[in-house]
Amino acid sequence: MNTTARIAPIGCDGLPLCGEPARRARLRASGQLNGIDYVEVGDDGVTLCVHLFGDIPAGIGVANVRVSGGRRITGLRVVEVEIEHEPEMHDDACLRVVLDREGDHTPYCLCLVDAASGTDPAAWTPYPGFDPRYACAELRFRLDCARGQDCKEETACVEAPSPLPEINYLAKDYASFRQLFLDRLAQTMPDWRERHVPDLGIALVEVLAYTADYLSYYQDAVATEAYLGTARRRISVRRHARLVDYRLHEGCNARALVTLASDTDLSLDLGNLLLLVPPPGEADAKPGVIDAARLDAARAQGALVFEPMPLDGATTLDVVAAHSAIRLHTWGDELCCLPRGSTRATLVDAPPAGTSAAVPGVASVGAGDTAAASPPRALKLAAGDLLIFEEVRGPRTGNPADADPAHRHAVRLTTVEVSIDPLDGTPLLEVAWDACDALPFDLCLSVRTPAPDCAWLHDVSLARGNVLLVDHGEHVRLACDCGAICEPAGGDGAYPGLAAALAALPDACRRCRDLTEDCWMVPGAVEYDCCRCEGAVQDVTRPPADTGHALPLGPLTFAEPLPSHAPVCRLLSRDPRAALPQLAVHGGPLAAVLVDGAPDARWRWEPRYDLLASGPDDRHFVVEVDDDGIAHLRFGDGTLGRQPQAGDFFRAAPRIGNGPAGNVGRDSIVWLALKSGALSGATIAPRNPLAAGGGTAPESVAEAKLYAPGAFRARPLRAIVADDYAMFAARAPELQGAACALQWTGSWYEAHVVADPLGREVLDPALAARIAADLERYRRIVHDVAVTGACYVPLLIELRVCVLPDFLAAHVEAELRDRFRAGLRRDGTPGFFHPDRLKLGAPLYASALIAEAQAVPGVAHVELITLTRMEGGRSGDVPADGVLEIGAQEIARVDGDPDYPDHGSIAFAMGGGR
Structure with a gap:
C-alpha cells in the first residue's frame, strides 16, 4: 500500500450526494x-x-481551466480567460471563460487545475x-426539463421498493397449498382476517387448494410412471442419471463473512481458527473467544462449526x-449518503489512541503543501482485503436498534490509496472495489433527526474490516x-x-493408534493359477x-474451489453441481501411508465427479x-481409474457439515x-x-427422476x-x-446470429468474437x-393525457417521463423502455402503453395518438389491431433523448389538471 499522502482526487463524480453543503460555509468562513461557488452560462x-469563494487569482490562464464531460459534444476547449469586475450576467466579479463551442444536454465539469496536470482528467x-x-463545478448548457416543471434534482438516498411476497414453490399437497393461499391473501388483503369455514373467502381458498392438490398429484403420478x-x-x-449425462448433486455447504472486532493488533493462523454458532441452548451467548x-x-x-477459507493462498x-x-468521510457536508452503484469510498484513517488527528500547520499552508505533512495512520487496508459497509443507526431516530439490517454490503478492495483532507488535515484512505460488488442501495452517512431535536447525526453507517470468508464444516477427529x-x-x-x-514396520500398531483419521485396508485373497507344465513357475x-x-460420519462437506482474485459477488455465488467432496484420501503400501504426519503427495487420491475420463493410472475416486x-467411496477398476491393490x-x-x-x-x-x-x-x-448463504440440500431422488431423462435434450451437442x-448463443451470461x-x-448457408446484450444496446466486438x-x-x-x-428500431409515440383536477399537470408529466424512460427510474427499477425489458422480436402493444400511463396517480384518461416506426411513419399512425410488430432480429427503441432524437421519442400532450 502506498503510504505517501496526496491531495484527494478532483472531479464532479465519485462524491457523496449531500443535501446540506456545510463545507461551502466553512470554506467561506475560514x-x-x-x-x-457556481458557474453561469451566457446566452x-x-x-x-465562474464565480469563486475568494478573490480571483491573477495568474490564472487558459491552461488552468479544463472542461470535461459531454456525450454527443465532447472535447470542449477553452480559447479565452479573463477577469471581469463588472460582468453582464452578475454583479460580482467573475472569471470570464470563452469556449470554442456550445455543449449538449448532458452535464459537464469545469475544473481550475494546475497547468502541469496533463490532459488526463484522472x-x-x-x-x-x-x-x-x-476545484470543480458541474454546469449544463441546456436544460432537459420543460418550462412548466421544476428543474431542481431530487436528493438521492431513495428508499428501496418493498420486496415481492415470498412464494413457496415446494407446496405439493392440500394443506400446504391452503396455507400458501392464506399467506398470500394476508399480504395482499391485510384487512381480511376471517377464518371461519362458512366464509366465502375461505371456501374459495379451499376450492383452489383442492384443485391444486389434484393437479399436483396428477403431475407426480405422470412423472413417476414416465421417468426411472x-x-x-x-x-x-x-x-442411471449419469448415463444420460445428468449429474445428481449432493448439495454444498454455506459460506459467510465474519468480522473480528479486536482491541489490539495481532496475527492469526487461518489453519488454527474455528468459528462457531452457539448451540440452541445458548441463545444469549456473548461474542468472544472460547x-x-x-x-x-x-x-x-450441536454447535455449528465454520472454518476460514484462505483467499489467494493466504495463511494468516x-x-x-x-x-x-x-x-x-463526508468532507464536512451534512445529509450525505453513499449512492447506490458506488464503487469507491473515502475512509477516515483514524490515528492510534492518544494522538491527534489534525496535522500541525495545516491551517497556514496551501493545498499544494499539505501532502508534505505525514499524519499518523491507523488503517492497514490493502488491495484484496474484504470490507463490509453496515448501517449502525436508524436514519430517522439515531437508535442502533432501528438500523436496517438489510443495509449491509460486502466488497473486496481493488485499490487503496492514502490521502488527506486539506481543509482540516484529516487523514483519509481512498478505496475502490469491483463493479460487480457495487453498492445495491443508498447507504446513509449523516442525517438530521426530526423536530423537536433537529440534531445532526453522524456515523449512521460504518465500514468493518478484519473480515474472514468462512464456510460450514469441520475436520473432525476420528x-x-x-x-x-x-x-x-x-x-x-x-x-x-x-x-x-x-515385519518391515515394527511400530505399525503404535502409529495406527495415534491416527485421528478414518483408515482401512483393502481386503483380498491369494489366487494360484494352474500349472500347465511340470517345473514351471506358478502364477x-x-x-x-x-x-x-x-x-x-456424515454429512460429508461438499464445496467448490475458490476463484483467484475474485470479487465478493463471485466468492459468494454457488453452484452445487460444481462442488467436490472435502476429504483428503491417501492410499498405498502400508509403510508409505502409515507415517507420522501427512503422507507423500504421490499417494494422494483426488475426488472426481465421475471416472469416465480417468485413465488406468489416475488415482481418482468418486463419493x-x-x-x-452415508458417503461411500468408489475407486477405479483399472481401466477407468486406478484400482487399489489388495x-x-x-x-x-x-x-x-453440509447443506x-x-x-x-x-x-x-x-x-x-x-x-x-x-x-x-x-x-x-x-x-x-450478513447471513450465511449458499448452503444447498442434496438433490432429491424425485428431482433426478424428473430432470435426468431430458438432460441430453437440454444440452444438445x-x-x-x-x-x-x-439457443447456444443465448447461453452467454452477457446476453439476454x-x-x-x-x-x-450463393454457395452455402450462413448462420446469421443476432445478439441482444444484457444491460446495454451496443454489442461489444470482443463479445461477438467470443460468441462466434x-x-x-x-457449427454444422x-x-x-x-x-x-x-x-x-426507433419508434415515434404520442399520448394524450387528461389530468385530474386535483393534480398539477407538470408533476404528472414528470412522473410519466420517469415511468417511460429508457434507463432506471428514480426508485431504481427499470423503466418501460429499459434495454433489459425490450426483447428480440417482441411486439409493442398499445394496451401496455395505455396501462402503464394509466397507472400514474393523477391520470384520468389516456389516448394513444401515435404508435409507429420513426422511419416512414407519421404522426397519427396507430396499428389497427393495437400491436406494432417487430422483426425477429429487431428490438424496439425509445430513448427519449433530446441529444439523439433519431433513437426514438415519446411525447405527452397534457390536458386538464391545474
Whole structure:
C-alpha cells in the first residue's frame, strides 16, 4: 500500500450526494482555501462566468481551466480567460471563460487545475490554494426539463421498493397449498382476517387448494410412471442419471463473512481458527473467544462449526484494532449518503489512541503543501482485503436498534490509496472495489433527526474490516480401526502381503493408534493359477475383494474451489453441481501411508465427479451418498481409474457439515476457538453482519427422476437449424437473448446470429468474437457463422393525457417521463423502455402503453395518438389491431433523448389538471 499522502482526487463524480453543503460555509468562513461557488452560462452558449469563494487569482490562464464531460459534444476547449469586475450576467466579479463551442444536454465539469496536470482528467490536481472539493463545478448548457416543471434534482438516498411476497414453490399437497393461499391473501388483503369455514373467502381458498392438490398429484403420478420408475435407491438413481449425462448433486455447504472486532493488533493462523454458532441452548451467548473445554462441550450440544477459507493462498490474517469500526468521510457536508452503484469510498484513517488527528500547520499552508505533512495512520487496508459497509443507526431516530439490517454490503478492495483532507488535515484512505460488488442501495452517512431535536447525526453507517470468508464444516477427529494391524490373524489371511509389511514396520500398531483419521485396508485373497507344465513357475495373483469404503460420519462437506482474485459477488455465488467432496484420501503400501504426519503427495487420491475420463493410472475416486446420508467411496477398476491393490492401506480425513443447516442468520457466528493453543492479551468479538448463504440440500431422488431423462435434450451437442444457433448463443451470461436466420450466400448457408446484450444496446466486438468462437464447436460442417448486434428500431409515440383536477399537470408529466424512460427510474427499477425489458422480436402493444400511463396517480384518461416506426411513419399512425410488430432480429427503441432524437421519442400532450 502506498503510504505517501496526496491531495484527494478532483472531479464532479465519485462524491457523496449531500443535501446540506456545510463545507461551502466553512470554506467561506475560514478564508484559507479558494473554490468555485457556481458557474453561469451566457446566452450565446459559449461564454461562462465562474464565480469563486475568494478573490480571483491573477495568474490564472487558459491552461488552468479544463472542461470535461459531454456525450454527443465532447472535447470542449477553452480559447479565452479573463477577469471581469463588472460582468453582464452578475454583479460580482467573475472569471470570464470563452469556449470554442456550445455543449449538449448532458452535464459537464469545469475544473481550475494546475497547468502541469496533463490532459488526463484522472490526474488533474487543483489550482494552488483551491479546495479539491470545490476545484470543480458541474454546469449544463441546456436544460432537459420543460418550462412548466421544476428543474431542481431530487436528493438521492431513495428508499428501496418493498420486496415481492415470498412464494413457496415446494407446496405439493392440500394443506400446504391452503396455507400458501392464506399467506398470500394476508399480504395482499391485510384487512381480511376471517377464518371461519362458512366464509366465502375461505371456501374459495379451499376450492383452489383442492384443485391444486389434484393437479399436483396428477403431475407426480405422470412423472413417476414416465421417468426411472423402477429405481428407488439414491445411488442407483445417480448412476442411471449419469448415463444420460445428468449429474445428481449432493448439495454444498454455506459460506459467510465474519468480522473480528479486536482491541489490539495481532496475527492469526487461518489453519488454527474455528468459528462457531452457539448451540440452541445458548441463545444469549456473548461474542468472544472460547477455550478447548467449552469448544468440546459446544460440539456435543450441536454447535455449528465454520472454518476460514484462505483467499489467494493466504495463511494468516492480520487483525488490526482500527479496522473494527471505520468511519466514512463526508468532507464536512451534512445529509450525505453513499449512492447506490458506488464503487469507491473515502475512509477516515483514524490515528492510534492518544494522538491527534489534525496535522500541525495545516491551517497556514496551501493545498499544494499539505501532502508534505505525514499524519499518523491507523488503517492497514490493502488491495484484496474484504470490507463490509453496515448501517449502525436508524436514519430517522439515531437508535442502533432501528438500523436496517438489510443495509449491509460486502466488497473486496481493488485499490487503496492514502490521502488527506486539506481543509482540516484529516487523514483519509481512498478505496475502490469491483463493479460487480457495487453498492445495491443508498447507504446513509449523516442525517438530521426530526423536530423537536433537529440534531445532526453522524456515523449512521460504518465500514468493518478484519473480515474472514468462512464456510460450514469441520475436520473432525476420528479413531482408526487398527484390529487388522495390531492383532493380525497369522499369515496374510484376508490382507495379502500384510505379514511382510508388518515385519518391515515394527511400530505399525503404535502409529495406527495415534491416527485421528478414518483408515482401512483393502481386503483380498491369494489366487494360484494352474500349472500347465511340470517345473514351471506358478502364477500367483492377489485381486482385491472389495475396494469400496463407507465413511463413519456424515454429512460429508461438499464445496467448490475458490476463484483467484475474485470479487465478493463471485466468492459468494454457488453452484452445487460444481462442488467436490472435502476429504483428503491417501492410499498405498502400508509403510508409505502409515507415517507420522501427512503422507507423500504421490499417494494422494483426488475426488472426481465421475471416472469416465480417468485413465488406468489416475488415482481418482468418486463419493456416492446413499439414502441415509452415508458417503461411500468408489475407486477405479483399472481401466477407468486406478484400482487399489489388495493389502493397500488407506487413510481419509473427512470434513463434516453440509447443506442448508449452515445458512445461519446474521449475527449468529459469535464464537472463536483455536484448534490448538490459546489467545492471551487480546479481546476478540467475532460476528457475521450478513447471513450465511449458499448452503444447498442434496438433490432429491424425485428431482433426478424428473430432470435426468431430458438432460441430453437440454444440452444438445450440435446446431442443425437456426433455432439451435440462437439457443447456444443465448447461453452467454452477457446476453439476454439471441436470434438466428440461415441465409443463402450463393454457395452455402450462413448462420446469421443476432445478439441482444444484457444491460446495454451496443454489442461489444470482443463479445461477438467470443460468441462466434464458442459456436464453432456446435457449427454444422456446411454452415458459416456470423455474429452481429440486434437492429434497433426507433419508434415515434404520442399520448394524450387528461389530468385530474386535483393534480398539477407538470408533476404528472414528470412522473410519466420517469415511468417511460429508457434507463432506471428514480426508485431504481427499470423503466418501460429499459434495454433489459425490450426483447428480440417482441411486439409493442398499445394496451401496455395505455396501462402503464394509466397507472400514474393523477391520470384520468389516456389516448394513444401515435404508435409507429420513426422511419416512414407519421404522426397519427396507430396499428389497427393495437400491436406494432417487430422483426425477429429487431428490438424496439425509445430513448427519449433530446441529444439523439433519431433513437426514438415519446411525447405527452397534457390536458386538464391545474
